[in-house]
Amino acid sequence: MSLEKSTIIRKKDLSLLERLYIPEIVKGMTLTIRQMFTPTFTTQYPEERFQPPASFRGRPVLVEEHGVERCVACGLCSRVCPALAIEVQAGETELGKERYPEKFEINMIRCIFCGFCEEVCPEEAIIMSQEYELAFTNPQDALFGKDKLLVPIEKVQTRLDFLRSNR
Amino acid sequence: MPSVKVTIDGTQIEADSKRTIIEAAREHGIKIPHFCWHPKLSVSGNCRMCLVEIEKMPKLAIACSTQVAEGMVVHTKNDRVVHARNAVMEFFLINHPLDCPICDEAGECKLQDYTYKYSTGYSRFDEDKVHKPKRIQIGPHVMFDAERCILCSRCIRFCDEIAGVHQLQFIQRGDHTELTTFPGEKLDNPYSMNVVDICPVGALTNADFRFKARVWEMSFTDTICQGCARGCNIEVGVRNNEILRLTPRRNDDVNSSWMCDHGRLDTFKFVNAENRIKAPMIRKDGVLVEVGWDEAIARVASELKSFKKSEIAALGSPFATNEDNYVFQRFAKEVLGTKNIDFARHSHEGDEDAILIRADKSPNSTGAAEVGVVPGDNGMSFNAIIEGIREGKIKALYALEDDLAALPGVAEALSKLEFFVVHAANDSATLRYADIVFAAATYAEKNGTMVNFEQRVQRVRPAVTTLELDRAMDGFEMSRWDKFASHNDKWGKGPRRDARSSWKIVASIAALMGTKFKYNTADEVFNEIAQRVESFRGLSYLKVGTKGTPLKAKTAASVHA
Numbered sequence: 001m002s003l004e005k006s007t008i009i010r011k012k013d014l015s016l017l018e019r020l021y022i023p024e025i026v027k028g029m030t031l032t033i034r035q036m037f038t039p040t041f042t043t044q045y046p047e048e049r050f051q052p053p054a055s056f057r058g059r060p061v062l063v064e065e066h067g068v069e070r071c072v073a074c075g076l077c078s079r080v081c082p083a084l085a086i087e088v089q090a091g092e093t094e095l096g097k098e099r100y101p102e103k104f105e106i107n108m109i110r111c112i113f114c115g116f117c118e119e120v121c122p123e124e125a126i127i128m129s130q131e132y133e134l135a136f137t138n139p140q141d142a143l144f145g146k147d148k149l150l151v152p153i154e155k156v157q158t159r160l161d162f163l164r165s166n167r
Numbered sequence: 168m169p170s171v172k173v174t175i176d177g178t179q180i181e182a183d184s185k186r187t188i189i190e191a192a193r194e195h196g197i198k199i200p201h202f203c204w205h206p207k208l209s210v211s212g213n214c215r216m217c218l219v220e221i222e223k224m225p226k227l228a229i230a231c232s233t234q235v236a237e238g239m240v241v242h243t244k245n246d247r248v249v250h251a252r253n254a255v256m257e258f259f260l261i262n263h264p265l266d267c268p269i270c271d272e273a274g275e276c277k278l279q280d281y282t283y284k285y286s287t288g289y290s291r292f293d294e295d296k297v298h299k300p301k302r303i304q305i306g307p308h309v310m311f312d313a314e315r316c317i318l319c320s321r322c323i324r325f326c327d328e329i330a331g332v333h334q335l336q337f338i339q340r341g342d343h344t345e346l347t348t349f350p351g352e353k354l355d356n357p358y359s360m361n362v363v364d365i366c367p368v369g370a371l372t373n374a375d376f377r378f379k380a381r382v383w384e385m386s387f388t389d390t391i392c393q394g395c396a397r398g399c400n401i402e403v404g405v406r407n408n409e410i411l412r413l414t415p416r417r418n419d420d421v422n423s424s425w426m427c428d429h430g431r432l433d434t435f436k437f438v439n440a441e442n443r444i445k446a447p448m449i450r451k452d453g454v455l456v457e458v459g460w461d462e463a464i465a466r467v468a469s470e471l472k473s474f475k476k477s478e479i480a481a482l483g484s485p486f487a488t489n490e491d492n493y494v495f496q497r498f499a500k501e502v503l504g505t506k507n508i509d510f511a512r513h514s515h516e517g518d519e520d521a522i523l524i525r526a527d528k529s530p531n532s533t534g535a536a537e538v539g540v541v542p543g544d545n546g547m548s549f550n551a552i553i554e555g556i557r558e559g560k561i562k563a564l565y566a567l568e569d570d571l572a573a574l575p576g577v578a579e580a581l582s583k584l585e586f587f588v589v590h591a592a593n594d595s596a597t598l599r600y601a602d603i604v605f606a607a608a609t610y611a612e613k614n615g616t617m618v619n620f621e622q623r624v625q626r627v628r629p630a631v632t633t634l635e636l637d638r639a640m641d642g643f644e645m646s647r648w649d650k651f652a653s654h655n656d657k658w659g660k661g662p663r664r665d666a667r668s669s670w671k672i673v674a675s676i677a678a679l680m681g682t683k684f685k686y687n688t689a690d691e692v693f694n695e696i697a698q699r700v701e702s703f704r705g706l707s708y709l710k711v712g713t714k715g716t717p718l719k720a721k722t723a724a725s726v727h728a
Binding site for chain 2 (some may be wrong): 071072074075076078084090091092097098099107110122123144
C-alpha cells in the first residue's frame with residue numbers, strides 16, 4: 001500500500017485550553033519538579049550493591065561443610081536440570097558417604113536459575129545463592145567447576161534457613 | 168501337554184498345567200510383582216511380594232510356587248491383594264537404608280520401582296534401623312552392601328544352580344540375617360557378576376562400573392559379546408561416546424540370561440583405550456607416521472600392483488564382521504587375484520566350560536570361513552602362508568584386524584615381509600612390522616553380523632560414533648544427553664575417532680585398483696552375501712533381528728541350490 005492512500009487519523013477534539021498549549025506545559029513541568037523532591041529508588045550500582053532477600057535465586061552453589069562438599073554426586077540435579085547445564089562425575093571417597101563428585105560443572109550460560117536442582121537435591125548440597133554478578137567475556141569462563149561452586153556453609157546459612165522454614 | 172483354563176483378573180487364559188501362576192500370567196502379559204522369583208532359577212518363595220488371591224482358598228497364596236489348576240480364579244489387583252502388598256513393601260523398607268543417592272542400582276532397582284508402584288509412600292517405623300556392614304569387596308568384581316540386601320536369595324541360587332559353585336550363604340537369624348561367602352572364600356567364580364544383574368536391589372553391585380555413571384545417563388545398544396565364539400547377547404551402555412559397561416541380554420537360544428566375567432570386563436575397554444589408532448599410518452624412515460586416508464589408500468593400491476599374484480597373501484579376521492570378511496575375500500580373489508587367503512585361529516584348548524565359555528576366543532571364526540575367507544584351489548592356508556613368508560615365497564601380506572604377532576612364531580615371520588598392510592584398532596606388537604596401518608572401527612563402531620559356533624547369525628550394532636558415523640543420522644541409540652547436547656557443549660559428546668569399517672577401506676582400495684564394489688552401507692554388503700553365499704540365502708538385517716537366526720544347514724543349502 002502506498003503512503004498517499006493510507007489515511008492519517010488526527011485527534012480533533014482538543015479543548016480550547018489544550019489548544020492554548022502554555023497551560024499544558026505548566027502542568028507537565030509541575031509534575032517534573034514534584035518528582036525531583038520525592039525519594040529515589042535508584043541504586044548507584046557499582047558503588048552501591050543490592051542485597052537480595054533470602055528467597056532470591058542467584059547462582060547455584062555447592063555447600064561445603066567441615067571442609068568437604070555435602071554433595072554425594074547422585075546426579076539428580078543433572079537429570080532434573082531443564083537446560084542441561086549440570087555435569088556430574090562421581091568418584092569414590094574414604095568418607096562415610098562413599099561417593100563424592102570428582103567433577104561438578106555448571107555451564108552458567110545454560111543455567112536459567114529455575115532452582116530445580118536445589119529442590120531435587122536429597123542432601124541440601126546444591127542451593128541457590130544470593131550472588132547475581134555473572135558476566136563473562138569468554139564462554140570458557142562460564143564453566144563453573146568445583147573451585148568456583150564450593151562455598152562454606154556459613155556464607156549460605158540465610159538461604160538454608162529460608163529453605164527449612166518454607167519446607 | 169495338558170492345558171488348563173485359568174481366570175486371572177477376569178481374563179480367561181489357557182496355560183500348561185505344569186506352570187505356576189506367575190509364569191502363566193507372564194506368558195499372557197499380566198505382570199505380578201516379585202523379588203525372589205526369577206524365570207531361570209528355582210522357586211524360593213521367600214519375598215512374599217507375589218501374593219495373589221485365589222478364590223476358594225482361605226488365605227492369599229504366592230503366585231510363584233502355586234501351580235495353575237483347572238477352573239482356578241486368580242485376582243492380582245483387588246483390595247485384599249493390594250493391602251497385603253503394601254504391608255510387604257512396608258516390611259521391606261523397615262531396614263532398607265534408602266541410600267538411593269549413592270547407590271549404583273538407582274534407576275534400575277526393583278525395590279525403587281515397586282516402592283513407587285505398590286507402596287503407600289510413608290513409613291510408620293520410628294525405631295532405629297538395623298545396621299550391617301557396607302562397602303564389602305565380596306569378590307574380585309563384586310561389591311556388597313549388607314544393609315541394602317532384602318534377602319531374596321537369588322544370588323545364592325544363581326551360584327548353586329547356574330555357576331555350579333556353592334559360594335554364598337545366609338548367616339544369623341531374623342532381621343540380622345546377612346549374606347556372606349563361606350569362610351576364607353571369595354565370590355570369584357567366572358560368572359560372579361551375573362549376581363549383580365539379578366540382584367533386585369543395590370546390595371551386589373559391579374565393582375568395575377562403580378560410580379562411573381547413573382543408568383539414566385547412558386544409551387543402551389543391543390549387540391553381541393566379542394569374548395568367545397558363543398556370541399552372548401549383550402547391551403552396551405554408553406555415555407559421552409564412551410562404553411562404560413556391558414550387561415547380558417536374554418536370548419534362550421544362546422546365553423540364557425547370563426554372560427561370563429571375562430566377556431563383561433575385557434571386551435570393551437580397548438574401544439575407549441588410549442592406544443587406539445587415530446589415523447592411517449605409513450612407515451617412513453622406519454617410523455609409522457600419521458597420514459590422510461587418501462594417501463594411505465593410494466599407496467597400498469600402487470604397492471600391491473608391484474607384486475606377483477602368487478607373492479601376495481591375504482589374512483581375514485575372526486574378529487571382523489561377515490561384511491568385512493566378505494568384501495575382503497572378494498578383494499583378495501578378484502582384485503589381487505591371489506588364492507592364498509585364510510585367517511588365524513584363536514583356540515585356547517581347555518579354556519572352556521559347559522556353561523557359556525568356548526575354547527575359540529574369536530567371535531566370528533565360523534562366519535569368516537562361511538563367507539569365503541578360505542584358501543582357493545591350491546591356495547595356501549594360514550600355516551602355509553606363515554611358512555611361505557619365512558621361505559620368501561610370500562612377499563606381501565594384507566591382514567584385517569588381528570594381533571598376528573601375538574601368535575607363537577608369527578612375529579619372526581612378519582619381519583621378513585617386504586610389504587605388510589594391516590587394519591588395527593589398537594596399537595599392538597603386529598604394528599611393529601607393518602608398513603601401512605589403517606585405523607579400523609571396532610565392533611562397537613560399525614554395523615555388521617557375526618556367526619557363532621552354533622551357526623547362528625547375529626547382529627553387531629554401533630554404539631560409539633566415529634567420524635564416519637553420526638549418532639542421530641545413523642540411527643544409534645540416544646541418551647537424553649546425546650539428544651540435547653548442542654555443538655558448543657563440550658560434554659555430551661566425548662571423543663570421535665577417525666576409524667572406518669574394514670570393508671569400506673578395502674572397497675576404496677579396490678576402486679583405485681580398477682574394481683568398483685557398489686556398496687554404500689553394511690546392509691548392502693549383507694544383502695549381497697545373502698544372494699551369493701548359500702547358507703545366508705534369503706537373510707537380511709531385518710530377518711536377523713535383535714536375537715539372530717540360524718544359518719541354513721549345509722545339507723539344506725545344497726538342496727536349495
